Amino acid sequence: MKIVYTDNNATTQVAPEVLDAMLPFFSQFYGNPSSMHSFGDTADQKIKQAREKVAALIGSAPEEIIFTSCGTESDSTAIRAAILSNPDRKHILTTRVEHPAVKNLCEYFLKKGYRVTFVPVDRKGRLDISFLKKNLTVDTAIASIMWANNESGVIFPIDEISQIVKERGIIFHTDAVQAVGKLPIDVRKVNVDMLSLSGHKIYAPKGVGALYLRKGTKFSPFLIGGHQEGGRRGGTENVASIIGLGKACELARGHLDEQRTRVKGLRDRLETELLKRIPEAMINGDQEHRLPNTTSIGFEYVEGESILLMMDRFGICASSGSACTSGSLEPSHVLRAMGVPFTAAHGSIRFSLSVYNTPEEIDCIIDNLPPIITRLREMSPFWKEAVG
Amino acid sequence: MWEYTDKVKDHFLNPRNVGVVETPDGVGEVGSLACGDALKLTIKLDENKRIEDAKFQTFGCASAIASSSALTEMIKGLSLDEAKKISNEDIAQYLGGLPKEKMHCSVMGRDALEKAIGNYYSEGEKKVEGEIVCECFGVTDLEIERAVKENSLETIEDVTDYVKAGGGCGNCHEKIQEIIDSVTGQARVIAKAHKQLTNIQKIKLIEETLDREIKPALEKDGGSIELVDVDGNLVMVKLRGTCATCSASEVTIKSYVETKLRELVTSELVVEEVQ
Numbered sequence: 001m002k003i004v005y006t007d008n009n010a011t012t013q014v015a016p017e018v019l020d021a022m023l024p025f026f027s028q029f030y031g032n033p034s035s036m037h038s039f040g041d042t043a044d045q046k047i048k049q050a051r052e053k054v055a056a057l058i059g060s061a062p063e064e065i066i067f068t069s070c071g072t073e074s075d076s077t078a079i080r081a082a083i084l085s086n087p088d089r090k091h092i093l094t095t096r097v098e099h100p101a102v103k104n105l106c107e108y109f110l111k112k113g114y115r116v117t118f119v120p121v122d123r124k125g126r127l128d129i130s131f132l133k134k135n136l137t138v139d140t141a142i143a144s145i146m147w148a149n150n151e152s153g154v155i156f157p158i159d160e161i162s163q164i165v166k167e168r169g170i171i172f173h174t175d176a177v178q179a180v181g182k183l184p185i186d187v188r189k190v191n192v193d194m195l196s197l198s199g200h201k202i203y204a205p206k207g208v209g210a211l212y213l214r215k216g217t218k219f220s221p222f223l224i225g226g227h228q229e230g231g232r233r234g235g236t237e238n239v240a241s242i243i244g245l246g247k248a249c250e251l252a253r254g255h256l257d258e259q260r261t262r263v264k265g266l267r268d269r270l271e272t273e274l275l276k277r278i279p280e281a282m283i284n285g286d287q288e289h290r291l292p293n294t295t296s297i298g299f300e301y302v303e304g305e306s307i308l309l310m311m312d313r314f315g316i317c318a319s320s321g322s323a324c325t326s327g328s329l330e331p332s333h334v335l336r337a338m339g340v341p342f343t344a345a346h347g348s349i350r351f352s353l354s355v356y357n358t359p360e361e362i363d364c365i366i367d368n369l370p371p372i373i374t375r376l377r378e379m380s381p382f383w384k385e386a387v388g
Numbered sequence: 389m390w391e392y393t394d395k396v397k398d399h400f401l402n403p404r405n406v407g408v409v410e411t412p413d414g415v416g417e418v419g420s421l422a423c424g425d426a427l428k429l430t431i432k433l434d435e436n437k438r439i440e441d442a443k444f445q446t447f448g449c450a451s452a453i454a455s456s457s458a459l460t461e462m463i464k465g466l467s468l469d470e471a472k473k474i475s476n477e478d479i480a481q482y483l484g485g486l487p488k489e490k491m492h493c494s495v496m497g498r499d500a501l502e503k504a505i506g507n508y509y510s511e512g513e514k515k516v517e518g519e520i521v522c523e524c525f526g527v528t529d530l531e532i533e534r535a536v537k538e539n540s541l542e543t544i545e546d547v548t549d550y551v552k553a554g555g556g557c558g559n560c561h562e563k564i565q566e567i568i569d570s571v572t573g574q575a576r577v578i579a580k581a582h583k584q585l586t587n588i589q590k591i592k593l594i595e596e597t598l599d600r601e602i603k604p605a606l607e608k609d610g611g612s613i614e615l616v617d618v619d620g621n622l623v624m625v626k627l628r629g630t631c632a633t634c635s636a637s638e639v640t641i642k643s644y645v646e647t648k649l650r651e652l653v654t655s656e657l658v659v660e661e662v663q
Binding site: 301302303304305306309310313330331342343346378379380381382 | 421424445
């Protein structure tokens with residue numbers, strides 16, 4: 001069966017160019033970049049180039065890039081570093097819709113006695129900026145606010161927020177895992193101190209990420225060990241994956257236009273056609289400020305896991321904000337924070353496209369999803385009541 | 389991804405008896421949109437008061453739909469007294485098992501069946517008994533206590549898996565723990581009391597438990613069990629009827645007979661099948 005993969009905010013395929021760049025560094029040029037011989041130096045040189053490519057994608061200097069193992073490590077490193085280097089400050093400001101990598105870490109610090117403010121969002125998933133302003137204090141060690149939301153795709157005005165945060169002399173971190181590669185990002189123009197990105201969301205493999213650390217920002221390493229990454233992250237480099245991430249960032253610069261035009265076009269058609277064919281369906285999130293590849297649609301009176309498993313029979317891969325898929329009992333914290341009604345939250349499906357998706361794949365979803373929703377609604381005790 | 393059995397997948401993709409029976413004799417509705425799953429069961433009786441037809445409408449995940457479908461198949465042809473005996477465990481077993489986190493789907497089936505039968509006897513909508521413990525999912529202390537007792541639940545997580553309580557804000561975790569403690573505490577007291585048994589008392593109690601609890605359960609499946617000997621804490625038994633040739637007899641002995649005997653006689657017992 002052909003797979004129609006529209007779950008790219010979860011993970012992406014490794015681009016063929018990325019894989020090609022990586023392969024020689026497993027069994028051919030396997031030297032340790034730290035070694036004092038030219039065999040090891042081959043790997044070291046490649047890592048240098050990779051660092052330059054990552055830096056070029058976000059407009060930083062190469063030495064401001066620290067390679068990590070994933071987005072979660074980057075987030076953890078950033079937040080812990082800010083807290084450790086500001087021992088007198090006992091407050092963290094974040095949002096109610098962060099990825100678990102930030103959300104659960106903040107909740108951990110809450111239990112450790114820190115004060116944490118979770119800035120709310122409105123029905124469209126837009127951040128309450130005046131609430132944010134009011135809650136930044138002299139006690140705030142760090143503000144950590146995602147660039148774009150993984151579930152709704154809503155983009156936060158990071159430029160405006162960074163000015164507010166930096167005016168008050170507070171460290172500003174952004175989890176840009178979903179934004180990098182989909183939106184132009186330039187840290188010369190946007191005043192963030194730290195920025196997290198992840199490889200496997202941008203066609204590099206799983207197990208590699210990076211943290212941008214603005215020069216002059218107080219720092220404290222999360223992994224203490226060798227001198228790697230300028231002493232900022234111990235541990236022998238994941239050479240092949242770092243080279244893969246570098247290649248992926250180079251490709252991503254070339255993809256930015258395609259994301260804005262072709263990928264967005266496919267997303268818009270998918271969304272429009274589904275809403276046309278399926279009654280009682282709604283888009284979750286601000287359509288004006290949204291990632292070009294993401295749509296979250298709530299189908300009322302049906303449950304997400306059932307939709308996913310029925311789509312699975314057609315090879316269609318997406319994800320859901322429903323409770324049942326995650327093993328928890330409540331719909332996703334993002335949809336709840338947005339106040340999406342329960343009737344739609346349990347039946348919300350996220351499609352996230354990639355540069356590899358084709359119009360035929362979008363047709364496959366448009367053809368197969370409406371009958372699935374009809375079938376499940378006919379089974380639902382609420383459907384006829386609601387319509388009739 | 390959940391590990392669903394083929395039977396769960398089959399009942400999800402090809403659900404039996406979807407809909408509402410005409411002029412139903414009993415209707416049972418449980419769950420809500422807010423909770424994330426809901427089931428409406430309707431039953432029709434024949435002139436002998438047996439369930440002639442049963443249909444369901446379900447909003448929920450794959451295992452909720454499969455549990456509902458299984459339930460309707462299981463109860464067709466049963467008298468109301470027979471149907472009453474169906475437990476959530478029976479529904480799960482019919483489907484070849486459910487992931488632990490999804491056991492609440494089988495509990496929902498059992499609850500809907502109870503309500504439909506109650507509705508036939510026009511007990512009307514029973515008032516919610518007990519006190520609400522979990523505000524998020526509207527679960528009472530009595531419901532939690534029942535689930536803990538019937539399924540030998542040990543942790544808050546278990547309770548959440550079976551009746552959803554505690555799966556939301558988490559404010560009720562302390563209360564749930566108290567209920568678990570009070571139920572298992574009771575069990576502990578009973579086990580302790582039995583510890584002082586003499587050999588004769590112990591053997592008698594094993595015999596009683598087999599006759600009262602275990603044999604009737606096995607007889608439902610056409611099997612039976614016979615006590616051969618007791619040596620210290622070793623209980624030797626022989627399986628009879630369909631159980632004797634059942635490939636799952638080892639499981640029956642260990643996970644059912646032994647558990648039951650340990651619970652009701654003394655926790656040190658080991659049960660073994662002899663030929």
